[in-house]
Amino acid sequence: MKYPKFLKKNDTIGICAPSAGVGRKLESFDRSLDILKKQGYQIKETASVRVNDVRSADAKTRAEELASLFLDDSVKFVYTAAGGDFLFETLPYIPWQTLAKHPKWICGASDPTSILYTYTTKYDVATMYGTNAGSYDMQKLHTSLKNNLQMLQGNLPVLHSFNKISSTPRFSEEEPVFDLPSKWISSKKEIHVKGRCIGGCIDVLSNLVGTKYDATKAFLKRYEKDGFIWYFDNFALSAENFYLALLQMQYAGWFKNVKAVILGRVLFPSGDTGLTYEEALMRVFKDIPYIHEADIGHTLPTLSLINGALLDLQYQNKKATLTFTLKK
Numbered sequence: 001m002k003y004p005k006f007l008k009k010n011d012t013i014g015i016c017a018p019s020a021g022v023g024r025k026l027e028s029f030d031r032s033l034d035i036l037k038k039q040g041y042q043i044k045e046t047a048s049v050r051v052n053d054v055r056s057a058d059a060k061t062r063a064e065e066l067a068s069l070f071l072d073d074s075v076k077f078v079y080t081a082a083g084g085d086f087l088f089e090t091l092p093y094i095p096w097q098t099l100a101k102h103p104k105w106i107c108g109a110s111d112p113t114s115i116l117y118t119y120t121t122k123y124d125v126a127t128m129y130g131t132n133a134g135s136y137d138m139q140k141l142h143t144s145l146k147n148n149l150q151m152l153q154g155n156l157p158v159l160h161s162f163n164k165i166s167s168t169p170r171f172s173e174e175e176p177v178f179d180l181p182s183k184w185i186s187s188k189k190e191i192h193v194k195g196r197c198i199g200g201c202i203d204v205l206s207n208l209v210g211t212k213y214d215a216t217k218a219f220l221k222r223y224e225k226d227g228f229i230w231y232f233d234n235f236a237l238s239a240e241n242f243y244l245a246l247l248q249m250q251y252a253g254w255f256k257n258v259k260a261v262i263l264g265r266v267l268f269p270s271g272d273t274g275l276t277y278e279e280a281l282m283r284v285f286k287d288i289p290y291i292h293e294a295d296i297g298h299t300l301p302t303l304s305l306i307n308g309a310l311l312d313l314q315y316q317n318k319k320a321t322l323t324f325t326l327k328k
Contacts, residue, residue: 001308001309002328003126003308004105004126005104006077006152006153007041007076007154009040010040010041011041011076011077012041012074012075013041013043013075013077013078013133014069014079015045015046015079015081016046016048016049016078016080017046018080018087019055019082019083019084019087019110020054020056020081020083021057021081025134028137029050029082031136031137032133032137035141035145036133044069044072048061049081054085054086056081059086059090062087063090063095066078066115067094067099070102070104071102077104077105077106077152078104078105078106079106079108080107080112080132081133086111087111087112087114087204088111091118094115096118096119099123100125105152106127107127107128107131107132108128108129108131109131109298109302110235112132113129113201114200114213115127116128116129117200118208118213120307121198122215122218124308125308126306127307127308128151128304129304130148130296130302131148142176142301144300144301144302144304147159147303148304156323156324156326158321159304159321159322159324160320160322161318162178162182162295162301163181164179164180164181164182165181165265165300166178167180168300170267170300178300182295183318184315184320186289186290186292186315187289188289189316190315191314192314193229193313194227194311195227195229195258195260195311196227197229197231197305197306197308198229199262199305200232200307201232201234201235202234202246205245209249216253216254217252220253220254224256227257227258228259229258230261230262231305232262232263232264233264233297234263234266235298236266236267239270239273239279240272240273242266243275246280246281246284247284250284260288260291261281261285261288261289262291262294263281263290263291263292264295265293265296265297265298277292278292291320303322306324309326310327311323
């Protein structure tokens with residue numbers, strides 16, 4: 001596993017928009033960039049970032065803009081501007097070998113999953129999941145984002161589940177208020193496992209199964225001695241569709257040597273048959289420890305996770321700690 005160089009003061013962060021542009025939220029986006037600039041970083045945006053559309057550009061252009069940041073020696077770290085819906089159509093145009101020959105950290109959340117997951121599982125380059133470049137727009141920076149900024153520099157704090165979560169809708173213009181108790185729920189009273197961390201937004205991951213970008217089984221084979229801790233960010237899959245997506249992955253051989261599974265809070269939960277998200281986990285993973293309602297994904301706060309790194313997961317009394325080690 002390759003771990004690219006972390007950020008240093010005065011380094012340049014390259015921002016591209018392989019999914020949606022941020023044109024409709026420019027004020028919020030600029031507030032977020034101001035936070036990064038105050039950390040001492042320079043910012044370089046590709047041409048399509050500020051487009052106001054669900055596609056920042058055509059698929060080929062978006063892929064070329066992504067690649068341009070990897071080819072630019074002045075750019076030390078790559079950030080996706082935002083999530084969206086149509087990043088999947090860019091995958092055939094991405095010059096993956098170019099990205100592999102010029103390894104850099106790429107960080108994103110939601111729709112960028114298909115880039116992060118492929119880059120890690122097929123090309124053995126670690127990636128960061130949890131934030132986009134526009135995620136720092138809070139007036140008062142939450143601990144989750146302070147931890148994230150430390151991780152961008154290579155300072156890997158021990159991550160803890162939070163005491164409070166926000167009832168403010170994720171895409172609200174209002175400042176989030178952390179006013180509800182956070183309780184990670186598990187199939188076991190206590191969990192202590194280690195394994196390679198891998199996952200992302202399951203709404204996106206399910207589209208990768210069986211495609212030429214699906215290198216999961218080879219990845220599992222390379223790191224089988226470590227075992228795996230899977231995490232899932234569920235944006236809007238119903239309990240039934242979540243269950244079927246897990247079954248699809250299981251049938252495709254994705255879940256060999258699983259040590260534990262973590263499911264974040266679902267932003268838009270739904271169901272038609274009475275099946276719950278916990279029952280879906282239980283049906284697929286049976287005796288494998290699983291956690292749900294975790295501080296991961298589209299609800300706030302959310303932890304930043306490192307795909308490809310070794311994760312030490314400890315859980316007790318509805319609380320958890322996560323410690324990453326950059327094991328090659």
